[in-house]
Amino acid sequence: MGIFKIEGGHKLKGAIQPQGAKNEALQILCAVLLTPEKVEIKNIPDIIDVNKLISVLEHLGVKIQKKGKGYYIFQADDLDMSYLESELFKQEGSSLRGSIMIVGPLLARFGKGYIPRPGGDKIGRRRLDTHFEGFINLGAKFRYNREERFYGVESPEGLTGTYMLLDQASVTGTANIVMAAVLAKGTTTIYNAACEPYLQQLCNMLKRMGAKISGVGSNLLTIEGVESLGGCKHTVLPDMIEIGSWIGLAAMTRSEITIKNVSWENLGVIPDTFRKLGITLEKRGDDIYIPEQDHYEIQSYIDGSILTIADAPWPGFTPDLLSIVLVVCTQARGSVLIHQKMFESRLFFVDKLIDMGAKIILCDPHRATVIGHDFQSMLKATTMVSPDIRAGISLLIAALSATGTSTIHNIEQIDRGYENIEERLQAIGARISRLD
Missing domain, CATH: 3.65.10.10 (Enolpyruvate transferase domain)
Incomplete structure (x- = not known):
């Protein structure tokens, strides 16, 4: 079984090319x-x-x-x-x-x-x-x-x-x-x-x-x-799930990142969903540019009620990105309800984020409320196990934003969906290494 060792708390910078979908x-x-x-x-x-x-x-x-x-x-x-x-x-x-x-x-x-x-x-x-x-x-x-x-x-x-x-x-x-x-x-x-x-x-x-x-x-x-x-x-089109992952990575590490050749016309509501979380992203040709941000604030509905991010069949928001959104919200300003309608076990990785200091209430197998820290309290490094592809990349993003050195086991789950991930992240400044 492979292991990732991640030294978190460092800002990243540069361009990253999404893999094929x-x-x-x-x-x-x-x-x-x-x-x-x-x-x-x-x-x-x-x-x-x-x-x-x-x-x-x-x-x-x-x-x-x-x-x-x-x-x-x-x-x-x-x-x-x-x-x-x-x-x-x-x-x-x-x-x-x-x-x-x-x-x-x-x-x-x-x-x-x-x-x-x-x-x-x-x-x-x-x-x-x-x-x-x-x-x-x-x-x-x-x-x-x-x-x-x-x-x-x-x-x-x-x-x-x-x-x-x-x-x-x-x-x-x-x-x-x-x-x-x-x-x-x-x-x-x-x-x-x-x-x-x-x-x-x-x-x-x-x-x-x-x-x-x-x-x-x-x-x-x-x-x-x-x-x-x-x-x-x-x-094959670029992978929209990976694109969303890199948007979340940029926000959580407060980094300036450009995601290259994203096929904007095939991203649907993904960019606007991240904008609702307060994340600034710009369309530059067919690239997404995310500037360095010290804070991002979750929008409320017009009547002032808490924002809900839920998955739905296309053109709704893809369920594969809800794990990323949940992690991103742990450092947002404000609160959000995450509603994972399709899979009843996909939110069960939140206990690992709670161990890192995140404020999350798991309401039931399908719903979690996240109260953002607004970077007033950083996540703390820990040892984790990746349960599936999307939870794995979410924990990796959390580790890159956390204070200290984290360890993620069972990284074969991440390798199932992300190509040469440590090398690509190292190229933009991430301090991550793979151990046997």
Whole structure:
């Protein structure tokens, strides 16, 4: 297990380039299974979760060429479907939640898809019903081996388009169903579809491959099935979660930081949400500039009531940034209610912040009230364990702002979502080192 040793309390300065988006890359990589032709993808992040999925694809028989940093060519023209029933797949697939999205493409192209119950963050229940109900609506037969915790769907006769109303606007669920529907016979209509920029990226990539999809960017997608798809070129967007993380880092360490090439048009409400916390950020071309600030004050509502920051399906605020917002508010002027609606275990890392001196009231598994210190009382260094990706980066930001030297264990959780993080932070002045 790796450890980060962090000497906090130092201001940072400089520019940082966000990596490619983790959540988009996982969808896009699964989409290469839909065609026997070559697919070129650029800006793939070099992180554990993405590399695990690339390993799964390689063992499945996908030909993979690495042409440069983040630049790959994939060709799924001779797959070994027997791998899906191997012990190796059960081990690899179960360690990565994103592996669920290989099922849709395999079902569409080969009439069957299998997956062990996938892993990922321990942040609460993350149902797979949306995925499999979508496949069943398209005509697939579902089975589940409870002893081996193995899911399977089969459709030897092929899939048939239909109308479906999703029970929740699941991003991975929508992506999986879309990838299955593009090769189905007839027209598929998906209502209450997710419409995040990463899902839009997937749809636009599929259209370049020859798919017929309308309504991209809305919650109503219409897909006319085609017989086959071809190759294409695609570039992954910058990671909006990482961008939000660096905004929070700048505020907590009172640093002057420029975040480069952020794709402003795909950030939605993220910049304005941080502005509501009193953080100054400027649009400079396609960069975000955050000046050094000694204080930032949380806005109240017009009637004077306490501000609530809550997650919601796009274009609402992404749940992946609520942990960052919570940490940032510990040093704000004012108070805020954080409402994490989607995952009931994601706020359970706040005990570590309380140990550091933060004033947080955990109301229930979904809500926490934060009373900001306004930098009148600094967080104190401590020893912590990273429970998941987003809590891990939040604790790292807290440690960089704290007085003294902190230690974070289980940093593999952070490595799952952030590429070469200590080197990139060191480049802007952070005093952080990795220990075995």
